[in-house]
Amino acid sequence: MxxxxxxxxxxxxxxxxxxxxxxxxxxxxxxxxxxxxxxxxxxxxxxxxxxxxxxxxxxxxxxxxxxxxxxxxxxxxxxxxxxxxxxxxxxxxxxxxxGSGRPATNRAYLEYHLDDFSGWLRRRVQSSYKWDRIRSCLSSSSMCAELNQSYRMPQDFFNAHLSPLQSGCCKPPTQCGYTFVNPTYWISPIDTAADMDCLQWSNEQTQLCYSCDSCKAGLLANLKKExxxxxxxxxxxxxxxxxxxxxxxxxxxxxxxxxxxxxxxxxxx
Missing domain, CATH: 1.20.120 (Four Helix Bundle (Hemerythrin (Met), subunit A))
Known part of the structure; x- marks a missing residue:
């Protein structure tokens, strides 16, 4: 034994x-x-x-x-x-x-939509109480500011392979038709009715699209990968x-x- x-x-x-x-x-x-x-x-x-x-x-x-x-x-x-x-x-x-990204016209990066993800994951970010805390945490990072250092020309940015978080939180949705100034500053939307996120976008660097559903979807896409x-x-x-x-x-x-x-x-x- x-x-x-x-x-x-x-x-x-x-x-x-x-x-x-x-x-x-x-x-x-x-x-x-x-x-x-x-x-x-x-x-x-x-x-x-x-x-x-x-x-x-x-x-x-x-x-x-x-x-x-x-x-x-x-x-x-x-x-x-x-x-x-x-x-x-x-x-x-x-x-x-x-849950996966959708291709956008003439863009190398993908767009992310909240409805594409499982209900359990969506519930983790949909309540305002939970998202306010998460948004505050995300906005304190430098992920969006780093884009301004890397991409100065529109075509360079459009050909970039952004992370889901950067695509969802740092820029407005492509379908809104905003005009590129720099990766985190966009003007003159063509169609603000194309998506509710078109109205959520702000050029204020602490706001950007952190209140957008695309940002929540980008977060979930990142979580899914990890x-x-x-x-x-x-x-x-x-x-x-x-x-x-x-x-x-x-x-x-x-x-x-x-x-x-x-x-x-x-x-x-």
Whole structure:
């Protein structure tokens, strides 16, 4: 049984290592400016990663120090955490399955529309209370001011591949027909009735299109891209954890079988 316990300890050490990508994915999301403004996904991911680390550590201790009740607790808790991680992976995929940019005439960048995204994501930004806080956070960044340093000629700007946030928040929608002065200053709209965002645009550098639905859509498009990357990491880690868990279950069963066989031999002799 000592050998099996050592195997269980080593397996749980691998599970501890697998918690690192989960925690790392949460920390990465927290460092992204848009995610730090919204604060939706990073903390559930980090907390789940930390819990997996703690449970794997308990299994590691239980294996090497031969504490059966701790191993049983590990098996139950890890199963629950694996199910939660699987639910999180599926949830992220489902809420990000919709939403992508639309091409605009004679523009390299894409335009973003709020209705293209899932209802759950839209509800995170539609209430004025939530958006006021997010807008204040986004407008404090330098993402729009940086465009003025990079693009001075209209055609250079029209050929630029802007991020969803820059396209949605830093300029008016293309269909409004505003005239380019610089990336964050536009005049003389042709059709203010083309989109409600046409009326929301302001040349005030602290306002721009931060109140526009296109800005909310650009934020969701950015979140979708980053969440999908994190979801790939979580999915790969989930597969690894399932593999480790199944091996751990087999090792625990073998250890119990060896223990029963040893006791049987002792009783027989």
């Amino acid at each position: 000592a050998l099996s316990n050592n195997v269980i300890g080593c397996i749980n050490f691998v599970a501890m290592l697998l918690s690192i990508p989960i925690i790392g994915a949460g920390i990465w999301l927290a460092t992204e400016p848009d995610n730090s403004c919204v604060k939706l996904l990073q903390w559930p991911v980090i907390i789940l990663g930390v819990l997996i680390l703690i449970v794997a550590l308990a299994g590691f201790i239980g294996g090497f120090w031969r504490i059966p009740w701790l191993l049983i607790l590990y098996l139950i808790a890890m199963l629950v955490l694996i199910v939660l991680l699987a639910c999180l992976v599926v949830f992220i995929y489902m809420v990000t399955i919709r 969440w999908r990357r994190a979801d790939i990491i979580l999915l790969i880690t989930l597969v690894g954890l399932i593999w480790v868990y199944l091996i751990g279950c087999c090792a625990f069963r073998n250890a119990k079988t060896e223990d029963l066989f040893r006791k049987y031999k002792q009783g027989y002799t």
